[in-house]
Amino acid sequence: MPDSPSFPFLRLPFLAIQNTVHHMSCTEITELSMCSRRSKSIVRSVRCPELFYIRIYLNQKNMSIYVMNRDHVQCSFWTVAMIKRGEKDPSKYRVDTIGGVDVRVAKIQEWGFRIEANENPEKPLKLVVDHLKEVFKLPLKVVLLPDKINDFLRFIPIFPVCKTLLLNGGEAITKEELEYIKIMLLLSIYLTVRFQ
Amino acid sequence: MSVEPEVPIVQVEEVRENPVLYKIISSDNHVFTISEHAVKLSKTLWDLITNLGLTAENALDNPIPVENVNGKNMETIVQFCERHKYDEEEPEYTNYIREFVLPEWDRQLLSIDNEELFQLILATNYLDIQKLMDYCCRVIGDMAKDKTPEELRIIYGIPTDAEDDALERSASDSPGPSG
Numbered sequence A: 001m002p003d004s005p006s007f008p009f010l011r012l013p014f015l016a017i018q019n020t021v022h023h024m025s026c027t028e029i030t031e032l033s034m035c036s037r038r039s040k041s042i043v044r045s046v047r048c049p050e051l052f053y054i055r056i057y058l059n060q061k062n063m064s065i066y067v068m069n070r071d072h073v074q075c076s077f078w079t080v081a082m083i084k085r086g087e088k089d090p091s092k093y094r095v096d097t098i099g100g101v102d103v104r105v106a107k108i109q110e111w112g113f114r115i116e117a118n119e120n121p122e123k124p125l126k127l128v129v130d131h132l133k134e135v136f137k138l139p140l141k142v143v144l145l146p147d148k149i150n151d152f153l154r155f156i157p158i159f160p161v162c163k164t165l166l167l168n169g170g171e172a173i174t175k176e177e178l179e180y181i182k183i184m185l186l187l188s189i190y191l192t193v194r195f196q
Numbered sequence B: 001m002s003v004e005p006e007v008p009i010v011q012v013e014e015v016r017e018n019p020v021l022y023k024i025i026s027s028d029n030h031v032f033t034i035s036e037h038a039v040k041l042s043k044t045l046w047d048l049i050t051n052l053g054l055t056a057e058n059a060l061d062n063p064i065p066v067e068n069v070n071g072k073n074m075e076t077i078v079q080f081c082e083r084h085k086y087d088e089e090e091p092e093y094t095n096y097i098r099e100f101v102l103p104e105w106d107r108q109l110l111s112i113d114n115e116e117l118f119q120l121i122l123a124t125n126y127l128d129i130q131k132l133m134d135y136c137c138r139v140i141g142d143m144a145k146d147k148t149p150e151e152l153r154i155i156y157g158i159p160t161d162a163e164d165d166a167l168e169r170s171a172s173d174s175p176g177p178s179g
Helices: A014-022 A024-034 A036-044 A120-134 A152-158 A173-184 B045-051 B073-082 B104-109 B114-127 B130-142 B151-156 B161-173
Strands: A051-058 A063-069 A076-083 A096-097 A101-109 A112-117 A140-146 A161-166 A186-194 B009-011 B021-025 B031-035
Touching: A014 B114, A014 B130, A024 A036, A024 A076, A024 A112, A024 B130, A024 B151, A036 B009, A036 B161, A051 A152, A063 A120, A063 B073, A076 A120, A096 A120, A120 A152, A152 A173, A161 A173, A161 B161, A173 A186, A173 B009, B021 B045, B031 B073, B045 B114, B073 B104, B073 B114, B073 B130, B114 B130
Parallel strands: A051 A140, A076 A112, A140 A161, A161 A186, B009 B031
Antiparallel strands: A051 A063, A063 A076, A096 A101, A101 A112, B021 B031
16 A cells, blocks of 8 residues: 555544454454553444454463454464562563553564563553453453462452352462452353362 | 536446346446446445346446445446356354454455555445455454554544544634634
């Protein structure tokens, strides 16, 4: 295409915006939603019916968020890189504003993102989950393996409302902790505690 | 309905098989002929033709004025419709991301600058030509491939939050019509 000024995307009729968004991958839609509050609001108004739920997987070594389609296939994922102070992750980070907060984000594959976190991964995780929930209007399904996660209860506010929560490794949870989780969460389907 | 004598007549493609032709006048008074099969791709035009009761006998004597579309866009649209008039009907898109290969001919046709593409989409939207809308939107969607939010802001002309806020402030500060 010849060189020309920007394409006036926001001036398109809504049906054309919707049609264009339907040609984009989940990753591209996410990138578009992060351009500004206005772009986020426009993307929110477009239905993306092929996307079905957000899966959050938290264990000691892997903290990830997946946007899943109706066939239970990942359309995009976010993972947390735990960077210790003084260390440097080789990924090429950029700074995106998510929920009004600057977050360091690296694109790691065509459909994946890595967010940099220091000692508080729950903070950027919550920002990303809230953003994805708002943009795609999807329910959350959470798998939490609390064993060896330092103070795992701090992750509970990431998903105050979720469709399902599977606590895998129930022996790592005290009765009081379980009560706290039940009080904190609004579950639309079920809470499963699995003992290994 | 009468046509000004100086108006250029654009014959986009020879129509071999279908004898029924319609005349369309663009906003800048260019006249186009289009075959029945091709014009059916535009829901707006076909509804108009049906409602006006145009037939094979009287179609060419009754050009259809389209005041929202200029000659340049109309030429592209007529070319597109003539090209695709015998395409098999595609299944209705339902839930999933629209995956199709954009034919090279159409990619070439839509290799125009951004403002022209924008105007073409407005015309396509008005004339309700689903296939052309899908193709145009595919071209716009492809612009987002492998782009960061920063790059997308430039490509799609999306102001930052700060720019939007400043615009809103200046709009609310400016005096109204009464001064």
